[in-house]
Amino acid sequence: MNAATATLYGAIIAGTFTLLGVMIERVLRLVGFLRFEASGWERRFTAARDGFGSFKETRPDVAEMLAKRVEYRFAIDLFNGKEIPTGLRDIKVVLIREDGESLTSRPYDLLSVHRDQSFGVMTKSSVDVINIPPRQFVRKELAGSFDNREAVVALASEKWKQVEFEAKRPKRPVLGVLGSKTYRKTITEP
Numbered sequence: 001m002n003a004a005t006a007t008l009y010g011a012i013i014a015g016t017f018t019l020l021g022v023m024i025e026r027v028l029r030l031v032g033f034l035r036f037e038a039s040g041w042e043r044r045f046t047a048a049r050d051g052f053g054s055f056k057e058t059r060p061d062v063a064e065m066l067a068k069r070v071e072y073r074f075a076i077d078l079f080n081g082k083e084i085p086t087g088l089r090d091i092k093v094v095l096i097r098e099d100g101e102s103l104t105s106r107p108y109d110l111l112s113v114h115r116d117q118s119f120g121v122m123t124k125s126s127v128d129v130i131n132i133p134p135r136q137f138v139r140k141e142l143a144g145s146f147d148n149r150e151a152v153v154a155l156a157s158e159k160w161k162q163v164e165f166e167a168k169r170p171k172r173p174v175l176g177v178l179g180s181k182t183y184r185k186t187i188t189e190p
Contacts, residue, residue: 032081034132034183038165041188043155044071046145064156073110073143074187076165080132087131088167088183093144096161097154104166107144130167163187 045063046055058067072093080086095103112125132138146152154160169181 032083034086034169035077035079035081036165036185037077038185038187039075039077041074041163042072044073045069045152045156046071060156064153067152067156068149069145069147070151070155071143071145072105072107072163073141075139075141076187078130078132078138078140080134080136080138083134085131085133087129087170089129089170090168091127091130092166093142093187094164094166094184095146095151095154096164097150098159098161100161101150103146103148103151103154105144105146107142110141110143158190160190162189 045058045060045067046069047058047066048068049055055069055071078088091107093105093107095105097103106126108124108126113123127140127142130138130140146155163186165183165185165187167183169183
């Protein structure tokens with residue numbers, strides 16, 4: 001083997017390892033999990049709206065007969081184990097009943113609730129997106145309601161399997177052909 005061939009082989013090997021190193025580094029930045037922990041699940045059964053615009057609370061023992069809706073409240077802690085930011089969109093709370101049917105609700109962030117000074121009414125914003133920076137915790141306190149009798153009956157009579165947090169993750173750059181992924185985690189079980 002002459003010196004020119006050895007130099008060529010050396011350059012090819014060095015270029016291959018450099019390219020491989022860059023690709024491995026990029027893949028490792030994408031590796032990591034989105035950790036989820038829910039806490040403080042509370043539910044409250046309420047009757048129809050009264051003349052003052054509020055909902056009167058109903059005792060749980062008579063909720064199956066009298067309540068019209070279920071209000072809920074819980075907190076989540078998210079930790080992004082990746083070295084790149086990620087996010088969740090289309091956030092929902094899903095009640096899965098014993099028969100397998102599910103009911104969905106759009107939660108709102110409790111920090112978004114404020115009183116409108118001009119009209120004196122409470123306003124709140126639903127949670128559409130949660131952005132999670134790399135290697136950091138994000139805490140959200142969420143609330144919402146299931147405004148139907150099916151949810152009231154299921155939760156009051158303990159005829160439900162679980163309540164889940166559901167969201168869509170963004171398309172992954174490396175595996176983008178697979179589309180966005182649904183992210184589901186259990187909030188509580190009976």
